[in-house]
Amino acid sequence: MSLKSNLHNLKERYKGKKMAPAFNAIHTFLYAPNETTHSGSHVRVVDDLKRTMNTVIMALVPVLLFGIFNAGYQHYAAVDAANGIIRQASIFGNFLTWENFIMGAWTVLPLVIVSYAVGLAVEFLFAVIKGHEVEEGYLVTGMLVPLIVPIDTPLWMLAVAVVFGVVIGKEVFGGTGMNILNPALTIRAFLFFAYPTWMSGDKVWVHQAVDLAGGPDAISGETVLGYLAQGKGAEMSYSISDMFFGFIPGSVGETSTILILLGGLFLIFSKIASWRIMVSAVAGALVMGLIFNGVVDAGWITETSKFYGLMSFAFWQHLIVGGLAFGIVYMATDPVTGAQTNRGKWFYGFFIGFISVLIRVFNPAYPEGVFLAILLMNVFAPTIDHYVIRGNIKRRMKRAKNATILPKDSEGKTQELKAETV
Amino acid sequence: MALLSKKDTSLILDPLADNNPITIQVLGICSALAITAELKASIVMAVSVMFVLGMGNVVISLMRNIIPSKIRIIVQLVVVAALVIMVDQVLKAFAYELSKTLSVFVGLIITNCIIMGRFEAFALANGPWRSFLDGIGNAAGYGLILVVIGFFRELLGSGTLLGFKVLGDPIEKTGLYSIGYENNGFMLLSPMALIVVGLIIWVQRSRNKALIEEN
Numbered sequence: 001m002s003l004k005s006n007l008h009n010l011k012e013r014y015k016g017k018k019m020a021p022a023f024n025a026i027h028t029f030l031y032a033p034n035e036t037t038h039s040g041s042h043v044r045v046v047d048d049l050k051r052t053m054n055t056v057i058m059a060l061v062p063v064l065l066f067g068i069f070n071a072g073y074q075h076y077a078a079v080d081a082a083n084g085i086i087r088q089a090s091i092f093g094n095f096l097t098w099e100n101f102i103m104g105a106w107t108v109l110p111l112v113i114v115s116y117a118v119g120l121a122v123e124f125l126f127a128v129i130k131g132h133e134v135e136e137g138y139l140v141t142g143m144l145v146p147l148i149v150p151i152d153t154p155l156w157m158l159a160v161a162v163v164f165g166v167v168i169g170k171e172v173f174g175g176t177g178m179n180i181l182n183p184a185l186t187i188r189a190f191l192f193f194a195y196p197t198w199m200s201g202d203k204v205w206v207h208q209a210v211d212l213a214g215g216p217d218a219i220s221g222e223t224v225l226g227y228l229a230q231g232k233g234a235e236m237s238y239s240i241s242d243m244f245f246g247f248i249p250g251s252v253g254e255t256s257t258i259l260i261l262l263g264g265l266f267l268i269f270s271k272i273a274s275w276r277i278m279v280s281a282v283a284g285a286l287v288m289g290l291i292f293n294g295v296v297d298a299g300w301i302t303e304t305s306k307f308y309g310l311m312s313f314a315f316w317q318h319l320i321v322g323g324l325a326f327g328i329v330y331m332a333t334d335p336v337t338g339a340q341t342n343r344g345k346w347f348y349g350f351f352i353g354f355i356s357v358l359i360r361v362f363n364p365a366y367p368e369g370v371f372l373a374i375l376l377m378n379v380f381a382p383t384i385d386h387y388v389i390r391g392n393i394k395r396r397m398k399r400a401k402n403a404t405i406l407p408k409d410s411e412g413k414t415q416e417l418k419a420e421t422v
Numbered sequence: 423m424a425l426l427s428k429k430d431t432s433l434i435l436d437p438l439a440d441n442n443p444i445t446i447q448v449l450g451i452c453s454a455l456a457i458t459a460e461l462k463a464s465i466v467m468a469v470s471v472m473f474v475l476g477m478g479n480v481v482i483s484l485m486r487n488i489i490p491s492k493i494r495i496i497v498q499l500v501v502v503a504a505l506v507i508m509v510d511q512v513l514k515a516f517a518y519e520l521s522k523t524l525s526v527f528v529g530l531i532i533t534n535c536i537i538m539g540r541f542e543a544f545a546l547a548n549g550p551w552r553s554f555l556d557g558i559g560n561a562a563g564y565g566l567i568l569v570v571i572g573f574f575r576e577l578l579g580s581g582t583l584l585g586f587k588v589l590g591d592p593i594e595k596t597g598l599y600s601i602g603y604e605n606n607g608f609m610l611l612s613p614m615a616l617i618v619v620g621l622i623i624w625v626q627r628s629r630n631k632a633l634i635e636e637n
Contacts, residue, residue, distance in 0.1 A: 154602060168617060172624070194608035 004031050021127040025134030049176075053139040055272045059263035060143050060330065066259050067252040068108045071151050072100030074249050075207040078219035086237065089247035107207050108252055111146035114155045118162040119145070126171050137176025137183075138166065144184035144330060147253025148323065148371070149191060150204040157198065161190045181378050182337045185371045192366070200366045202226055205249035221249035224321040225360065228309040229367035243320045254323040264329035273333035276342060277349035281328040282319060284353025289315025292361060310361040318357050327370035328353065337378040341388040348384055352377050426555070433555040437563030440630065444567040445623045449535040454568055455615040457527050461584050464572030466513070466520055468565025470528060472558060474505040475537050479557035482545040489546075498541045499532065506531045536564055571618050579609030 007027045014020045028050065073095050077087045089095055119138045127134040145162065169186030170179040192199045203209040206221035213220075224243060227236040238248050246256025254260075267273035292311040295301055301311055319325055332338060332352050339348035352373050359369020426434075443449045450471075457463045481501050482489075489497050510528045513521035521528065531537065540560050545553040576582055581589040581598075590597015592605060608614045627633045 154604075156602070157604070160606075172620075190608060193611060194606040195604055196607055198604075 007031065018131075019128060021131065021133050022124045025124065025127065028133070029136070050136045050139075052272055053136045055270050056140045056267065056330070057143050059266045059272075060140075060147065060253070062259045063147060063253040063256065063263060063326070064108070064112075064143070066246060066256045067147060068104035069095060069100045070104065070246060070255055071107050071207055071252060072097075072103035073247065074151075074205070074221055075103055075219075076100065078206045078209065078221045078249075079217075082217065082219045089242055089245075091245075095247065103207065107151055108146060110155055111149065111153065111158060111252070112143070114158050115145040115162055116142040118159045119166050122163055122166045122171070126167075126175070132175070135176035137170065141166075141184045141187075145187050148184065148188050148251050148326070150199060151207050151252055152204055152210055153191065153198055157191060157195055161187045161194070164190045177336055179336060180382075181375055182331055182334050185331055185375050185378075188371045189375060192371070196366075205251075223250050223367075224248055225310070225367040228313055231303075231306065231309040233309050233313070240317070240320070243317065248321070250321075251323060251326075254326040257320040257325045260325045260329050267329065267333070273329070274335075274338070274345050274349075276345040277333050277338060277352075278328055280346045280349030281332055281353040281356075284350035284355075285318055285324060285328075285357050286315055286353070287350075288354045288357035289313075289318045292357070307361055310367060318360070322360065322368050323370045324353075324356055324360075327356065327374055331371075331374050332377075337381060339381045339384050339388075341385050341392075343391075344381070344384040344388040347388075348377055348381055351380075430552065430555050433552060434559035434562070437560040438566060439563075439626070440633070442563045442567065442626075443536045443539075443560050444564055444619065445626050446633065447536075447539075449539055450564055451616075451619065453527055453530065453534060454564075454571060454619060455612045457524055458568055458572040458615050459575050459579060459610050460523065461569065461572040461576045462520065463523050464568040465565075466517070467524065467527070468561070468568045470509045470513070471531060471534065471536070471564055472561035473509060474502060474531055475540060475561040476554055476557040477505055478502055478537060479540060479545040479553040480550045482541045483548060483550040483553035486546050494546070495538075498538060501541075502532050502537055536560060567619070567622065570622065571615055574618055575609045575615060578606045579614075581605050 007030070011020075011024060011027055014023050032048075073089070076094075076099065077089075080087050087094065094100075116138075119142045123134055123138050145158070145165075149158065165183045165187030169181050169183040170176065173179045198204055198210075202220045202222035203213055205223055206219060209219050209221060212218050222230075222232075224236060224238060227233055242248055244257050246259065248255050264273070264278055268275045268278070292313075293315050296308070296312045301308055305311075328349075332349060339345045352370075355373035355376060356370045359372050360367055363369055437443060440446070444451065444454055453467060457467050478498075478501050482498060485497070506529060509531070510521070513524070513528060540557060544556045548556070573583070576584075577588070581587060581592060587597075589603070590599045592599050
């Protein structure tokens with residue numbers, strides 16, 4: 001007997017028991033359920049929630065692998081920099097090395113494991129208490145969370161944040177598909193407000209920088225945005241291609257714009273994520289960037305201003321640094337928390353890009369605003385949809401009112417009715 | 423004759439749980455979010471509101487037959503304002519630091535919906551003794567929630583209770599801090615107070631099924 005039929009048999013045996021939801025979760029995770037419908041006609045498709053989630057995870061795997069290598073690379077690059085050696089990133093020379101991989105895996109995989117273990121434990125707990133089936137909603141969240149936190153986030157903090165995010169961000173609203181806020185970003189926001197010292201500064205982006213701080217071997221790695229926010233853009237040694245390929249410090253998975261771009265294309269072609277949101281969010285970011293560049297060009301802001309560094313940053317470069325690309329591709333396109341109507345998606349996406357760059361420039365404490373912008377627009381998404389639908393109803397009512405309905409020809413009445421409808 | 427009849431007892435005990443002003447009637451949320459970052463401030467606020475609401479209910483109850491109903495709100499405001507100024511002056515005289523922490527929120531007791539609510543709903547229709555009990559009961563229910571929120575916010579946000587470092591010293595890394603624990607800064611922000619109130623309501627409603635509304 002195969003594992004599949006064994007699981008089907010076990011499912012029958014546990015039916016109605018308290019632990020059934022937890023057991024069924026494992027079953028549905030591995031196989032398509034064997035239930036058949038009994039009434040009506042149904043179309044059977046396999047692109048269920050599980051497959052949707054798995055597709056997103058597939059799009060995230062390259063980013064995760066890059067993040068592992070980059071974690072190691074940034075650590076050794078910072079050690080070199082502390083010794084006065086300037087590293088030039090080269091993919092096969094000093095990036096894809098075993099040394100980087102081992103160092104990266106040793107620091108990134110615990111984040112992944114804690115995220116999944118704690119998050120799924122909370123999901124199972126709620127499923128058993130409330131007696132419903134476990135939904136696959138956490139599969140993507142659990143992968144996103146380790147990718148959007150700094151490398152050295154203490155594991156217990158991550159665990160606390162995951163519990164908070166899953167319970168307050170999702171379960172209180174009724175579980176997967178009912179949440180207003182993106183759970184992964186709720187977790188990120190909780191970490192940011194609860195433990196700001198671990199989420200910003202020039203020490204948290206490189207492995208061991210916090211431990212070594214103040215000692216003779218102190219290392220540091222400021223993000224590109226961090227340099228600009230402090231007006232030290234000239235000291236930065238990262239080239240445009242470094243930023244695009246991702247050889248820069250930052251949260252684990254956010255640095256490599258090219259892999260995120262490929263992941264985004266994959267999601268668009270597999271029709272999982274909305275291209276409207278991605279395109280409009282990019283447009284929004286570019287518009288805001290152009291406005292700031294225009295302000296600088298017009299001379300309204302001088303070099304003495306503390307906003308000069310970020311405002312004078314070329315508008316299109318905003319897209320390849322920080323978490324903007326990652327947020328647009330993997331977070332803004334969340335089908336649950338985003339706008340549902342096609343026209344609404346344009347507005348929703350545009351404001352995400354627009355507000356991200358706005359917060360990024362003006363936030364004095366932390367030069368990044370993607371997660372705040374997406375959370376804000378998550379809250380406004382239902383409002384946007386409401387007005388889009390209202391507008392649609394209005395337009396169609398108008399059309400219905402103005403339409404000429406020709407009655408059937410009958411004796412002598414045609415002329416009369418035609419005159420009425422005009 | 424017992425000091426408190428059964429009905430009188432329920433006047434005091436009901437607002438503590440099943441008819442709590444904050445968690446059931448959802449009144450007085452504003453101050454519950456604003457001043458609960460420290461336990462001490464919560465306790466002082468609770469005592470102040472208890473004084474104002476207890477005394478105010480008695481005064482309004484005594485005057486209930488001579489207040490013209492058209493101007494009753496203004497009369498109520500005058501009574502609350504007089505009592506609040508007394509509280510404010512006492513705090514400034516004997517606990518200046520604390521009155522600075524509470525700042526404008528002592529004055530804003532006037533706008534606390536619980537107070538006007540009890541005047542309108544109870545004191546205008548009942549005798550002074552029962553009004554006094556009702557005032558004390560509601561203020562106690564309000565204070566209880568304030569103290570619970572203040573307890574968790576101060577403990578988790580600052581690692582202290584009433585100013586004592588119960589979890590160790592965060593700078594010298596003693597106690598819990600020696601193993602890597604850190605204070606949760608989010609707890610000190612008002613949004614987290616709202617979430618704590620929400621959690622209390624959640625726990626209370628899931629324990630008492632009678633409170634769950636049909637929808």
